[in-house]
Amino acid sequence: MKKPLLLFLILCLISIFGQAQKKSATDSLLLLINAAKQDDTTKVLRMLDCARFFIPGNLDSAEIMGLKALKISEKINFPYGIIRGYNTIATLKWRKNDIAGAKKNFFKAWELANKYHHVANLVLVGDNLGVFYNSFGQLDSAEYFYFKALEAGENDKSVKHYTKTLSDLASNYTSKGDYIKAIQYLIEAKKLNSITGDKVNQVVNNIVLGNIYLGMRDFDKAIAVFREATTLNDSLQNLDFRIAILQNTGLLYNQVKNIPDSARYYLNMARAEAQKNNRLDSYFTSMINLGNVEVAEKKYKKALEYYLPAYESPVLAGKEYERTAVLVNLGTVYYNLGDIVKGEKFAKEGADLAKKGGYRVFEQSALIVLSGIAAERNNFKLAYNYLSQAGNLKDSIWNDNMRDKVAEATFRLALKQAESENALLLKDVQINKQTVYIQWFIVGGTGVVLVLAIILMFVVIRNSKKQKFLNETLDVKNKQLQELNVTKDKFITIIAHDLKSPFNALLGFLTELDENYLDYDEKTRHDIIHKLKKSSYSTFNLLINLLDWSQSQQGKFVSTPKDFGLSTVLEEVVTVLSTRAVHKKQTISTDFDGNLVVHSDPQMVKSILINLINNAIKFTPVGGRIIISAILENGSLIISVEDSGIGIPAGEINNLFRLDSRFKRQGTEQEPGTGLGLVMCSEYVSMIGGTIKVTSEEGKGSKFQVTIPGNRRSPSKD
Numbered sequence: 148m149k150k151p152l153l154l155f156l157i158l159c160l161i162s163i164f165g166q167a168q169k170k171s172a173t174d175s176l177l178l179l180i181n182a183a184k185q186d187d188t189t190k191v192l193r194m195l196d197c198a199r200f201f202i203p204g205n206l207d208s209a210e211i212m213g214l215k216a217l218k219i220s221e222k223i224n225f226p227y228g229i230i231r232g233y234n235t236i237a238t239l240k241w242r243k244n245d246i247a248g249a250k251k252n253f254f255k256a257w258e259l260a261n262k263y264h265h266v267a268n269l270v271l272v273g274d275n276l277g278v279f280y281n282s283f284g285q286l287d288s289a290e291y292f293y294f295k296a297l298e299a300g301e302n303d304k305s306v307k308h309y310t311k312t313l314s315d316l317a318s319n320y321t322s323k324g325d326y327i328k329a330i331q332y333l334i335e336a337k338k339l340n341s342i343t344g345d346k347v348n349q350v351v352n353n354i355v356l357g358n359i360y361l362g363m364r365d366f367d368k369a370i371a372v373f374r375e376a377t378t379l380n381d382s383l384q385n386l387d388f389r390i391a392i393l394q395n396t397g398l399l400y401n402q403v404k405n406i407p408d409s410a411r412y413y414l415n416m417a418r419a420e421a422q423k424n425n426r427l428d429s430y431f432t433s434m435i436n437l438g439n440v441e442v443a444e445k446k447y448k449k450a451l452e453y454y455l456p457a458y459e460s461p462v463l464a465g466k467e468y469e470r471t472a473v474l475v476n477l478g479t480v481y482y483n484l485g486d487i488v489k490g491e492k493f494a495k496e497g498a499d500l501a502k503k504g505g506y507r508v509f510e511q512s513a514l515i516v517l518s519g520i521a522a523e524r525n526n527f528k529l530a531y532n533y534l535s536q537a538g539n540l541k542d543s544i545w546n547d548n549m550r551d552k553v554a555e556a557t558f559r560l561a562l563k564q565a566e567s568e569n570a571l572l573l574k575d576v577q578i579n580k581q582t583v584y585i586q587w588f589i590v591g592g593t594g595v596v597l598v599l600a601i602i603l604m605f606v607v608i609r610n611s612k613k614q615k616f617l618n619e620t621l622d623v624k625n626k627q628l629q630e631l632n633v634t635k636d637k638f639i640t641i642i643a644h645d646l647k648s649p650f651n652a653l654l655g656f657l658t659e660l661d662e663n664y665l666d667y668d669e670k671t672r673h674d675i676i677h678k679l680k681k682s683s684y685s686t687f688n689l690l691i692n693l694l695d696w697s698q699s700q701q702g703k704f705v706s707t708p709k710d711f712g713l714s715t716v717l718e719e720v721v722t723v724l725s726t727r728a729v730h731k732k733q734t735i736s737t738d739f740d741g742n743l744v745v746h747s748d749p750q751m752v753k754s755i756l757i758n759l760i761n762n763a764i765k766f767t768p769v770g771g772r773i774i775i776s777a778i779l780e781n782g783s784l785i786i787s788v789e790d791s792g793i794g795i796p797a798g799e800i801n802n803l804f805r806l807d808s809r810f811k812r813q814g815t816e817q818e819p820g821t822g823l824g825l826v827m828c829s830e831y832v833s834m835i836g837g838t839i840k841v842t843s844e845e846g847k848g849s850k851f852q853v854t855i856p857g858n859r860r861s862p863s864k865d
Contacts, residue, residue: 150687163807170636173424182810183307185805186257187219187222187223187225188223188225188228190219191216191219191220191225191228191232192228192624193233193631194212194213194215194216194219195212195213195216195228195232195235197212198210198212198213198216198235201233202238202239202242206239206243208243208614209238209239210236211234212235213232213235213236213239214236214328216228216231216232217229217232217233217235217236218236220232222367226259226263226265227265227268229259229264230256230259230260230263230268230272231256231268233252233253233255233256233259234252234253234256234271234272234275236248236252237249237250237251237252237253237255237256237275238275240252241279244427244462244464246464249279252277253272253275253276253279254276255843256268256272257272257273257276260272261275266299266300266302266303267308269295269296269299269300270296270299270300270308270309270312271308272296273292273293273295273296273299273369274292274293274308274311274312274315274536275295276289277290277291277292277293277296277312277315277316277319278315280292280319281315281319281322282428282466283467284465284466284467284468284469284504285324286319286322289319290316290319290320291696293312293315293316293319294316295622296308296309297309297312299318300312304339304704309339310336310339310340310343310345310348311336311347311348311351313332313333313335313336313339314332314333314336314351314352314355315662316332317329317330317331317333317336317352317355318354318355318358320332321355321358321359321362321457324362326359326362326363327820329355329359329644330359333352333355333356333359336348336351336352337349337352338354346379346382346383347383347385349379350376350379350383350385350388350799351382351388353372353373353375353376353392354372354373354388354392354395356372357369357372357373357392357395358395360372361395361398361399361402361403362397364402364403365403366399366404366773369395369399369403370396370399371395373392373395373399376388376392377389377392386420386424386426387426387429389420390417390420390421390426391429393413393414393416393417393420394413394414394429394432394433394436396413396416397409397410397411397412397413397414397417397433397436398410398414398436398823401412401414401436401439401440401443404542405443407440407443407444410436410440411437411440412782414433414436414437414440415433415437417429417433418430418433418434418437421433427460427462427712431456431457431460431462431463432469432490434452434453434454434456434457435453435457435469435472435473435476437453437474438450438451438452438453438454438457440478441453442476442479442480445483447480447483447484448484450476450480451484453477453479454473454477454480455477455855456475457473458474458477459621465505467500467503468501468504468506471497471500471501471504471506471509472509474493474494474496474497474500474513475493475494475497475498475501475512475513475516477489477493477497478490478491478492478493478494478495478496478497478513478516478517479494479512479516482519486646487520487523487524490516490520491517491520494513494516494517494520495513495517497509497513498510498513498514498517507540510540511537511540514533514534514536514537515537515539517531517532517533518530518531518533518534521533534565548756569831653679653683656675656678656679657679659675660672660675660676666800704746705834706747706751706834706836707748707750708746708747708748708835709748709749710744710745710746711744711745711747711748711749711787712742712743712744712745713739713743713744713745713777714739714742714743715742715774716752716753716756717737717748717756719753720753720756720757720808721735721760724757724760724761724764727761727764728764728773730767731764731767731768731770731771731773731815731816732770733764733767733769733770733772733773734767734771734772734773735760735772735773735775736772736773736774736775737775737776738775738776738777739775739776739777739778740777743777743779743784745784745855746857747784747835747837747855748834748835751831751834751835752786752831752835752855754827754828754831755786755828755831755832755853756775756786756788756827758776758824758827758828759788759828759851759853760773760788761824762824762851763788763789763790763792763813763849765815765818766790766792766793766814766849767790767791767792767793767815767848768792768793768815768817769815769816771790771791771792772790772791773788773789773790773791774787774788774790775789776786776789782856782857783854783855783856783857784854784855785852785853785854785855786852786853786855787850787851787852787853788850788851789848789849789850789851790848790849790850791847791848792815792848792849793815793845793846793848794843794844794845794846794847794848794849795841795843795845795849796833796845797843797845798845800841803822803825803841804826804828804839805826828851828853830855835855836855836856836857837853837854837856838853838854839851839852839853839854840852840854
């Protein structure tokens with residue numbers, strides 16, 4: 148058996164690399180398979196293996212093998228061979244750009260895999276259909292088949308292609324801008340790969356993660372991940388991976404670093420590899436990206452050399468996103484070259500496709516080009532119409548950008564959580580390895596003398612202690628992870644609800660003023676503007692606290708103590724907040740030595756006072772009073788902010804400085820509150836080495852006391 152198998156492999160290689168003898172080698176290989184003393188099912192498996200050898204170097208030979216395997220499988224009613232045969236034919240037709248044929252055969256394979264409920268084939272074909280739809284920008288259809296593939300392999304995650312499907316689904320969510328779901332599936336794939344050691348899926352994971360960082364414009368992390376993928380692929384020598392890494396590295400240098408020469412270098416390498424190996428999809432994608440580099444440098448004639456071949460290629464058929472990009476780019480290029488007839492033709496076609504597909508950025512770009520063309524023709528009414536449409540899209544694009552920013556912040560939080568989970572997994576693996584080692588050692592030492600038995604007992608005891616220590620470490624890590632989860636959930640809630648609500652109010656008021664300005668008298672308009680100002684202030688204050696909290700969690704805040712006058716800092720704070728206090732007819736009074744000098748971080752003390760006084764104003768009714776006092780006591784400075792407000796329920800006082808607390812209420816004039824301000828106060832007080840305490844009674848007001856150690860009375864300034 149060894150001799151025919153060796154000849155089989157040699158003929159496979161001849162068929163792939165000996166281009167002048169393709170037909171002869173294929174025929175010889177078929178004769179060898181048929182002549183071998185083996186049953187028909189084994190012949191089918193050999194033919195399918197050989198078809199995979201031929202792809203992508205020799206598609207004709209692969210098709211001969213695939214069709215032959217399918218024919219024999221149908222004759223002997225071999226379901227596995229039939230399903231794989233249709234899947235192979237679909238893959239070949241897709242390679243040859245026969246989209247309809249590929250789709251028909253994929254669905255035939257999918258139908259049969261479901262009929263026979265063959266798990267491995269359901270995962271394989273489901274993932275292939277997901278990749279097929281993803282390549283045409285039909286992300287929802289791709290997501291459907293990815294989930295079907297995962298559902299099929301859920302009970303046996305060791306099935307080949309299962310982890311690849313997880314990575315492909317992560318890539319699909321990345322294209323949708325949903326980084327949270329993307330990272331969830333990517334981390335699950337990484338966990339499985341760490342167990343199986345599958346380098347192929349490790350490369351896929353790195354490429355997907357690199358694309359996420361590319362979307363977030365994080366050059367350093369993206370380039371590091373792409374380099375790791377390249378190192379892993381060195382032993383695999385997978386051409387498709389190499390092209391993808393080169394392509395994405397070129398995009399990284401163009402879109403993030405804005406270094407056109409480096410971008411051209413990598414994109415040209417990707418294009419050359421794709422052209423040499425007949426990867427038409429990758430070849431024309433490189434052409435489009437190279438055109439984008441030239442447009443960025445305003446080299447429009449050079450850009451045409453890349454865009455036109457891509458536009459004329461049948462590869463773009465059905466790829467609405469890529470086709471829209473090329474049409475809009477051609478419209479922009481021709482307009483800038485002065486050919487407004489062609490510029491209008493391509494821009495209009497691109498605008499229509501962009502509107503149909505919901506590609507707002509492309510639609511806005513096309514409308515701006517059409518506006519410029521209309522203006523050159525002195526049709527200023529039409530130019531204004533196009534420009535107005537582009538302006539309307541600007542708000543939607545802004546909302547998309549805000550969503551991406553929120554997704555990015557949440558992604559970074561999710562990634563931090565994932566790193567903690569990976570650390571726990573690594574500890575778990577270490578414990579398992581140690582346990583296996585101990586068990587082996589016990590078995591191997593059964594027949595040894597008493598001395599070795601005593602040594603063995605010593606080793607077991609020592610390792611048991613070590614294992615106990617590792618378990619305790621795991622418990623601590625688990626507790627930290629739970630706290631991180633609670634923090635993440637609260638952070639997402641604040642972003643999703645408390646930040647969204649004021650923006651809705653702002654947009655509502657602005658829309659009303661914009662569309663019905665003349666319907667209101669001056670007093671009503673002034674009232675709306677006042678409400679806008681009030682809502683804007685609250686939203687700005689929330690954003691500042693969110694940003695400060697985020698930086699404090701990353702350890703970017705460092706206390707820098709120095710001497711400063713308390714009265715100067717307090718005057719700045721009261722100036723900022725006095726407008727709101729005046730509006731509520733509240734009195735703010737101070738009681739401390741005006742020459743008092745504080746030794747601490749002035750910026751943090753200022754932030755503490757802003758949050759405490761802002762809280763006092765918010766929860767004190769109209770006509771109320773607020774008293775700010777400071778005294779030196781036992782070498783410490785005690786700053787107090789006391790109000791005559793609505794007070795705090797006794798059961799909630801201990802929860803005021805916790806981010807996971809559910810206690811939240813509106814101010815006396817329905818001012819929104821998230822509780823984040825007091826959390827920040829607690830953070831700052833801790834950073835300067837101080838303490839904070841609260842005394843309060845419902846209906847009678849509250850008093851917040853901040854104690855800053857290491858202060859002394861300063862000489863009076865006469």
